Amino acid sequence: MGMTEAVLLTVIAAAVPLLLAALGEVVVERAGVLNLGIEGMMAVGASCGFAAATLSGSTTVGIVAAVAAGVALSAVFALLTLGFAANQVASGLALTIMGLGLSGLIGAGFVGRTREAVGRLDVPGLTDLPAVGPLLFGHDPFVYGAAALTLGIAYFLKRSHPGLVLRSIGENHVSAHALGLPVLRVRVLAVLFGGACAGLAGAYLSLVYTPFWSPGMTAGRGWIALALVVFASWRPLRAAAGALVFGGATVLQLHAQAASLGLPSQALSALPYLATVVALVVMSIGRGRTSAVPGSLGVPFVPDR
């Protein structure tokens, strides 16, 4: 395996958690809800996933636990913002604060433990193909899962009837309600789906990306995933492309630090965050004032009877 392929593999590995979390948030935001709690749900997913996998010895159990934890946290968010029509920005922040704390409580007993990372697939014959082999057939199962999820959500949003319902609810909840569409029910389901995706992204971090748990291991990835949604104009396929760009920035930073370019290491560490700001700015210039933002994004909805 050559150098280029090795770098591409690390870029993809760095992109997967961003993509998983961003895909969930695309669905949530397309339904008109802004959940800023991704970072918290991801952190709890990472600690629950690692704890469950370590205790049970099974990666599958770990993944299920991480997804369940993400769903549980997002259910609290749904109760606050959809049940009580509370402010979504503040509720999302509360979720992140609580999630980061909870992940510390859950993971405290597992600091310093390691387990074997989820292995890469190895298809005899295919993986050994020159050049394309490792790139197409040499990933861990999460990579294929994320790719399938991207296509699935793209199809769901663009081609399916429930996807149309979800988008119309996010675009204008008053009209959707007048048409008899179940605004709150669809939104609850979307928020729970977003929680599942964020939990899965957390599981990837602690079970595959680094096979251990450490406090604060999400390191702002949840927030970058939120930016990725904006960057992708709320479209799943663009989110996948964007995740590779952001993942690339992360990897570039690691390689640049190893190559010691004379730049301070902090400047390189700041790269993903600065890239996020630049990406948001470029997107705004690119689309001018006519934006792809879902019309009802972040606005609480209380149906009249």
Next chain:
Amino acid sequence: MRLELVPRTDVPGYARTLAPLGAIVAAILIGGLVVALLGRSPAAALDVYFVQPLSESWGLQELAVKMLPLVLIAVGLSFCFRANLWNIGAEGQFVAGAVAGAMVPLATHGMEAGPWVVVVALVLGTLGGALYALIPAFLRVTLGVSEILTSLMLVYVAQLGLDWLVRGPWRDPKGFNFPQTVVFEPGAQLPMLMEAGRLHAGAGLAVIAVLATWFIFSRTLFGFGIRVSGEAPKAARFAGFDANRLVLIAFAVSGGLAGLAGIVEVTGQIGQLKPSISPGYGFTAIIVAFLGRLHPVGILFGAFVISLTVIGGENAQILLKLPLDLTTVFQGVLLMCVLAADALVSNRVRIVRTARA
């Protein structure tokens, strides 16, 4: 089954004021449950968290010291939050203020300059925080970039910048390679208010900020404009308030106060720059602001409660071996309870058992 919100028509003013108290009670109950799940006595935790810090005089001073940065930042945040602007990067503006302000004490080190140094430092710190907050505000006004993500991303950038400064160009050459600057000279530190204590003159600044904010929101056209643009943006536009100007000013005030808090903490409390000058004051202040219902006096109360949990959390770690993360969980739960309490005061919640409509 679904929840149905029925708006209450006549909510008495005191109910809204008391809602955060109900939220605190609810959060304490949930927190007690978590403590019990961790296998410790909730009663003992309650005592360590909320009673012991109040029963000793050093505890009260310590409380005031912790409240100070929270009050300054949260009062500033109330300008943004009331205008429905989401500055969640106060932590970065706190750091930017500390760095900008610290330039003066560091430049004059060894010159035995007078107390003017600390005054200039405070001014520069405020300006530094304000300028740093104006970056997301400017991007929002000119390009329509959401201020939520940009302000947060700049937190990481500011923290890394501080880290670079104290490990690189600003490191104390005689500091045994520790990542920290020289200790500021006495003229560059805020004077203590009492002989044997830790409370410094920055407390006066916090009181002034609270009073000024109260005056601005209740007595001036600008404060009214902020409120209207948050509650009814259309009405604000018809009334002729310049929305972009309000965004810029609200962010400048918010960032300026966070920057002031940063330089006050450095010149009054720490006495030098190091990588960790804030245990997350900028994020905790968001909870303080909401707990205080974005009202300056309420924010004093909110900062009191949150500081209590911070000190209590430190004591609980020593006395009961409870992890510090418990405090973070409690603060997150508290913010959720405050938001829920607000909704429950303005609405009646009915549980409707129906099939689909």
